[in-house]
Amino acid sequence: MKNFFIIILIVLVAPVNKLVAQKKIENKKLEIEFVTNDKLLWQYKIKPNGANLPILPPSFEVDGKKVICNLKDVSLTSKPTVLRNGVTEYVYQGKIVSQPDLKLSVYFHISPDNAIVRYKYILQGNNKNKLTKSNGTDNIIYSATSFSPFSNVKELQVSNYDERIHSYRFKEQIIEDRFIDNNYSAMGPIVVAVNTDNSFLLAYEHGSHYGKEFLHFNFSNDRSVIISAVKGNYNNNRSIEKGSEYETVWFEIGGIKGNEDALSAEYRNFVLKYLSQNLESREPYIYYNTWGRQERSKEKGKTYLHTMNLTQTLEEIEKAKAMGVDVFVLDAGWFTKTGDWEINTSKNFFPDTLSQVKALLKKYNMKLGLWFNPTLAGVTSRMATKHATNRTSLDGNLQKPYPSWETEASYTMCLARSFYIDFSNELIRLIKEHDVCYFKWDGMWQGDCDAAGHFHGTTENTMQDRRDHDAYLQPIYMAKIVEKVSTLFPKSIFDFDITEQGKSMGLSFLASGKYFAINNGPYFRTYDLGKMPDSIGSNIFTHPGPARGWITRSILNYDRWIPSILFLTHYQPDEPRSSQMLNVASLILGQNGIWGEILKTSPEGTKLFGDVLDKYKQVKYDINVAPPTSYGTPGDLVEIHEKINPINGKGALVIFGINRREVTYITKEKVNPKLWNTEGVSISLDEKGRAVIKATFSETGAKIIYFGVE
Numbered sequence: 001m002k003n004f005f006i007i008i009l010i011v012l013v014a015p016v017n018k019l020v021a022q023k024k025i026e027n028k029k030l031e032i033e034f035v036t037n038d039k040l041l042w043q044y045k046i047k048p049n050g051a052n053l054p055i056l057p058p059s060f061e062v063d064g065k066k067v068i069c070n071l072k073d074v075s076l077t078s079k080p081t082v083l084r085n086g087v088t089e090y091v092y093q094g095k096i097v098s099q100p101d102l103k104l105s106v107y108f109h110i111s112p113d114n115a116i117v118r119y120k121y122i123l124q125g126n127n128k129n130k131l132t133k134s135n136g137t138d139n140i141i142y143s144a145t146s147f148s149p150f151s152n153v154k155e156l157q158v159s160n161y162d163e164r165i166h167s168y169r170f171k172e173q174i175i176e177d178r179f180i181d182n183n184y185s186a187m188g189p190i191v192v193a194v195n196t197d198n199s200f201l202l203a204y205e206h207g208s209h210y211g212k213e214f215l216h217f218n219f220s221n222d223r224s225v226i227i228s229a230v231k232g233n234y235n236n237n238r239s240i241e242k243g244s245e246y247e248t249v250w251f252e253i254g255g256i257k258g259n260e261d262a263l264s265a266e267y268r269n270f271v272l273k274y275l276s277q278n279l280e281s282r283e284p285y286i287y288y289n290t291w292g293r294q295e296r297s298k299e300k301g302k303t304y305l306h307t308m309n310l311t312q313t314l315e316e317i318e319k320a321k322a323m324g325v326d327v328f329v330l331d332a333g334w335f336t337k338t339g340d341w342e343i344n345t346s347k348n349f350f351p352d353t354l355s356q357v358k359a360l361l362k363k364y365n366m367k368l369g370l371w372f373n374p375t376l377a378g379v380t381s382r383m384a385t386k387h388a389t390n391r392t393s394l395d396g397n398l399q400k401p402y403p404s405w406e407t408e409a410s411y412t413m414c415l416a417r418s419f420y421i422d423f424s425n426e427l428i429r430l431i432k433e434h435d436v437c438y439f440k441w442d443g444m445w446q447g448d449c450d451a452a453g454h455f456h457g458t459t460e461n462t463m464q465d466r467r468d469h470d471a472y473l474q475p476i477y478m479a480k481i482v483e484k485v486s487t488l489f490p491k492s493i494f495d496f497d498i499t500e501q502g503k504s505m506g507l508s509f510l511a512s513g514k515y516f517a518i519n520n521g522p523y524f525r526t527y528d529l530g531k532m533p534d535s536i537g538s539n540i541f542t543h544p545g546p547a548r549g550w551i552t553r554s555i556l557n558y559d560r561w562i563p564s565i566l567f568l569t570h571y572q573p574d575e576p577r578s579s580q581m582l583n584v585a586s587l588i589l590g591q592n593g594i595w596g597e598i599l600k601t602s603p604e605g606t607k608l609f610g611d612v613l614d615k616y617k618q619v620k621y622d623i624n625v626a627p628p629t630s631y632g633t634p635g636d637l638v639e640i641h642e643k644i645n646p647i648n649g650k651g652a653l654v655i656f657g658i659n660r661r662e663v664t665y666i667t668k669e670k671v672n673p674k675l676w677n678t679e680g681v682s683i684s685l686d687e688k689g690r691a692v693i694k695a696t697f698s699e700t701g702a703k704i705i706y707f708g709v710e
Contacts, residue, residue, distance in 0.1 A: 029115040046255045051198045061139035064132050069104045070097040084277040087111050116254035116270035124245040131238040138229035148223040150193035155186040159505035160210045165551045166522040170558040181221045187213040199263035203252040207475040207506030214472045232468030235461045264560050265627045272563045280491045281513040284620040288320045291331035292595025305333040305406045310350050319598050321364045322606050324613030327438050329369030332405040339377030341426050369438030376410040390419040393451035415477040416455040424484040431489050442497040446504045447471030475508040482512035517567035521551040544579035549586050550634040559628040564590025572596035578701040580605050585654045585702035588616045615676050618709045622650035629668045644669040650708030657697040667691045672708035
C-alpha cells in the first residue's frame with residue numbers, strides 16, 4: 001500500500017505537460033482527459049485554468065494477483081448517449097497493459113453545465129479469470145488521488161442514525177491532520193478538500209447506516225486518499241467472464257474555483273438535476289399519506305385497516321384537494337396479500353377495484369401512490385409459490401412468515417435473485433391497470449439473507465460472506481427495479497422509507513428516487529420515560545404544538561448539500577391555528593408531506609393550508625433550487641430559514657418564534673418585491689434590494705413571507 005501512495009506523489013509532482021491526452025471530454029466547467037502516463041488513468045481539470053486532480057487506475061485481485069488497470073488502446077465503444085436528464089454518457093474501453101486478456105470499461109456521466117461527474121468501471125476477463133480474496137478480505141482499490149495541495153479536508157456523513165429523532169441526520173466532520181497522519185479511514189460517502197483557490201469533492205454511491213460501511217476512504221500521512229472495498233463487494237472466485245463482468249458502483253468527482261459554499265451549491269444542483277434520470281422524484285409535489293390516520297385508528301383501539309375503505313378514501317381526496325395535495329398515497333393495507341399486490345376488493349375495502357378513486361384523482365389532476373414492501377410475499381401468494389427458493393435464510397435457517405399489517409402472513413424474499421424481476425413486473429402491471437405514479441417502499445432491512453444459491457454466493461462462500469454480499473447488493477438490486485420500471489414509465493416516483501436503523505441509506509437510492517425521512521419521530525421507549533400512557537401510541541410527537549417540528553425540521557441540515565425535497569416528511573393539520581401554522585410553514589421548506597386525521601380539519605384550517613400552498617406553488621421551483629440560509633436550530637427561541645432563488649429573488653422566508661418575541665431579519669439575497677405574508681410581519685427593502693423583516697409573535701408559531709407571488 002505504501003508503494004501505491006508513493007506512485008501518487010510521483011505523478012502529482014510530474015510536469016503536467018508530460019500527461020499527453022489520449023481522449024478528452026468536457027463541458028463548460030470541467031475537462032476529463034485520459035493520459036498516456038503509465039501511472040495514471042485519467043485526470044479531472046477545473047475550467048478555465050483551474051486545478052487538476054489526477055486519478056490513478058483501479059486495481060483488482062484477479063486469480064490471486066493484484067492487477068493495476070493501466071490501459072492501452074483506449075477508445076469509445078459507441079457514440080455518446082444523451083440520457084433522460086440531459087446528461088451525456090461516454091463509454092470507453094481499453095486492454096489492461098499487464099494482462100491484455102482483461103478489459104476495463106470506463107463510464108462517464110457529464111452534464112451540460114455542472115462540475116460534478118459520475119464514473120464507474122466494468123472489469124471483464126476470460127472464462128478462467130476470477131476475482132479472489134487471498135487474505136480472506138475484499139481486495140479492490142476503486143479510485144485514488146492525493147489531497148496534498150489541500151489544507152482542509154472534511155467528511156460528509158449522510159447515514160448517521162440519530163435515535164433522538166428516529167431518523168438519519170447529516171453530519172459534516174473535519175478530518176484533522178492528526179487523523180490523516182495516522183492513516184485514518186472514513187465512511188463518507190463524500191469527502192471534500194479545500195484550499196484558498198479550489199474545492200474538490202469525491203464520493204461513492206452506495207448505502208448502509210454509519211459504521212456498517214462496504215466502501216470507505218483511506219487516508220495516508222502523505223495526504224493520499226483511496227476509495228477501497230471493505231467487505232461484501234464480491235465473493236471469492238467470482239467469475240468476470242463476458243456476461244458476468246464485475247461492475248463497480250458509481251463514483252463522483254467534482255471541483256470548482258471557489259470555496260466550500262460554492263462547491264456545496266454546485267453539488268446540490270447536481271443532485272437535484274443530474275444525479276438521477278428520474279426527475280419526477282425531484283418535483284416539489286405536496287404528498288398526503290394515509291398512515292398518519294391509520295396509526296391514530298390503532299391508538300384508539302381499532303385496527304390499522306379500519307379506515308382503509310372506499311368511502312373514507314373518497315372523502316379524504318376531496319379534503320386533500322382543498323388543502324393543496326398533489327399526490328394521494330394509500331399506505332399499508334390496500335392489498336389482499338403481499339407479493340401478488342392485488343387490490344383488496346372486499347366490501348369493507350375497495351369493491352370497485354379503485355375505479356372511483358382513480359376517477360376522482362384524475363378529475364383533480366392528482367396522482368395515486370401505493371405502499372409496498374418489495375421483500376414480502378404472502379404465504380399463499382403466487383409469488384411465494386413461484387419463488388420458493390428465493391426465501392431469505394439467516395444462520396442457515398429459512399425465515400418463518402410473520403404478520404404483515406393485518407393482512408396475510410408473509411415470507412421475506414431475497415432481492416438478489418430472480419424475484420426482483422417479477423416484483424418489477426408487478427409494479428408495471430399496477431401502473432398499466434391503475435395509473436399508479438408513486439411507490440412507497442418500506443420495511444427493507446439490509447443483510448437479511450445468507451442463503452447459498454442466490455446471487456450473493458454459493459456453498460463455496462462462508463455464511464458471513466454471503467450475508468455481507470447480500471447487504472452490499474441490496475441497493476444495487478433496488479436500483480435495478482427502479483430502472484426497469486422507470487425506463488417504461490419515466491414519470492414514476494420511488495420513495496424509500498428510512499425511518500429505522502439498518503436501512504440502505506446513502507447516495508445510491510438518490511440516483512433512483514427520494515427518501516421518506518421521518519415517520520412520527522422517536523418511539524416513546526427511546527426516551528426512557530417509563531410506562532407508556534394509554535393516551536399515546538408508540539410515537540411521542542404526534543400532538544399539536546411546536547415539539548414535533550423540532551424533530552422533523554432537524555434533518556433540514558441535509559439541504560446544504562442534498563436538496564430537502566428528497567427527504568419527504570409529513571406534517572399534521574390539527575388545530576389550533578398556531579400549530580397549523582407551525583406545520584404548514586415547516587413543510588414548504590421542502591419536506592412537502594401532510595398526514596393525520598385530515599377529515600377533522602376545520603373549514604378554516606383547510607382554507608389556511610389551501611391558501612398557503614397555493615402561494616407556495618407559485619414559487620415552489622425557486623424554493624427547490626435555492627441553497628439554504630438558516631439562523632438558529634429547531635428548538636431555539638428564534639429559528640429562520642431563507643429559501644430565495646439568487647437568480648430572480650423569488651422564494652420564501654420562514655420564521656419560527658415564541659410568544660412575546662420580536663424578530664428582525666435581513667435577507668441574504670435580493671428579493672422580488674411582489675410579496676405575500678402572514679399576519680404580524682412588516683417588510684421593507686433596503687437600498688440593495690434585500691428584505692428587512694420585522695416579525696412580532698403574540699403566541700408561539702411561525703411566520704411565512706413569499707417573494708415573487710401574485
